[in-house]
Amino acid sequence: MSFENAPPRGEELIAEINRLRRERNAVILAHYYQSPDIQDIADFIGDSLQLSQLAAETDADVIAFCGVKFMADTAKILSPEKTVVLPDMDAGCSLEDSCPPEKFKAFREAHPDHIALTYINCSTEVKALSDVIVTSSSAETILEQIPKDQKIIFGPDRHLGGYLSRKFNREMLLWPGVCIVHEAFSETELLKLKEQYPDAPIAAHPECPPTIVDHADYVGSTSGILKFAKDFDGDTLIVATEPHIMHQMEKALPEKTFIGAPGADGNCNCNICPYMALNTMEKLYVALRDLEPRIEIEEELRVKAKKSLDAMLELAKGTVGQGDLGRVISKADG
Numbered sequence: 001m002s003f004e005n006a007p008p009r010g011e012e013l014i015a016e017i018n019r020l021r022r023e024r025n026a027v028i029l030a031h032y033y034q035s036p037d038i039q040d041i042a043d044f045i046g047d048s049l050q051l052s053q054l055a056a057e058t059d060a061d062v063i064a065f066c067g068v069k070f071m072a073d074t075a076k077i078l079s080p081e082k083t084v085v086l087p088d089m090d091a092g093c094s095l096e097d098s099c100p101p102e103k104f105k106a107f108r109e110a111h112p113d114h115i116a117l118t119y120i121n122c123s124t125e126v127k128a129l130s131d132v133i134v135t136s137s138s139a140e141t142i143l144e145q146i147p148k149d150q151k152i153i154f155g156p157d158r159h160l161g162g163y164l165s166r167k168f169n170r171e172m173l174l175w176p177g178v179c180i181v182h183e184a185f186s187e188t189e190l191l192k193l194k195e196q197y198p199d200a201p202i203a204a205h206p207e208c209p210p211t212i213v214d215h216a217d218y219v220g221s222t223s224g225i226l227k228f229a230k231d232f233d234g235d236t237l238i239v240a241t242e243p244h245i246m247h248q249m250e251k252a253l254p255e256k257t258f259i260g261a262p263g264a265d266g267n268c269n270c271n272i273c274p275y276m277a278l279n280t281m282e283k284l285y286v287a288l289r290d291l292e293p294r295i296e297i298e299e300e301l302r303v304k305a306k307k308s309l310d311a312m313l314e315l316a317k318g319t320v321g322q323g324d325l326g327r328v329i330s331k332a333d334g
């Protein structure tokens, strides 16, 4: 980048992002795992479901998506007429990487009597091969509307799938993917922390393995964990998810104490999502200035992927009866 093109710094950087946001008629969407400066400048912060809903509804011309690529792809699938920029195109996700579309297609073909209920943390190609997308905040509501005798493939997160399978006593064929961030929490260190703070409840994201989730007083999505942080009786909470979410807790609830669950080394640095961390304020500024890096999706693929996302948006309302499922799911070509 040449000197004239270098992003400004400090207050000027914030002022320039604000100016570009107005000039471009842009909305800045951010996930709770983004750094505090990005969370503070965003128009909206949310979990994967809320950000999808906002992307589908906004009347902005540009969506600057501060999150990972599958989230920005989802915004483009739902709002193709908008320009969607992602500050760093390398902001991927280990779950998406674990599920190559051609292997997922072969898995589906080997189980033609199963529907594919797929976590939103996957590629657009895998969404196009799926029947219904779920997020961690919508998965339980959606699963409850699927008839008990319907066989299910769940991918790519085996921990979220395993958690749902145990909680609802439903067998599911699980794709073997994991989130490298939630996988890094240590049960031994968590129990040591619990000994230090015996009255502090534990809130965990369902991407955590059973060794963590089984000790949790609350299991839920990022927005669910935030709600639990507001509602629980007590003054200290142990948080087993990506630590940047604690920025919102500390802002809203300064009287309470939030402690990140530890990794194997006894601190929680290994639980910072390395993909989310690629987005910075400087890259957000460049994305708004140049409208690059920009998400582009081939139209035929987008339309196929949108079906499973539309099914999610409708089923997440919780009002579709089991007998009406066929109307909502038009089966993907597995």
Ligand code: 13P
Residues within 6 Å of the ligand: 046, 047, 048, 049, 121, 135, 136, 137, 179, 205, 207, 220, 221, 222, 223
């Ligand atoms: P939420 O939908 O709970 O925000 O989770 C997204 C995610 O990627 C968690 O790792």
Ligand code: SF4
Residues within 6 Å of the ligand: 033, 068, 092, 093, 094, 095, 121, 179, 180, 181, 182, 207, 242, 273, 274, 275, 276
């Ligand atoms: Fe993917 Fe895990 Fe990062 Fe979420 S925290 S974006 S699941 S790698």
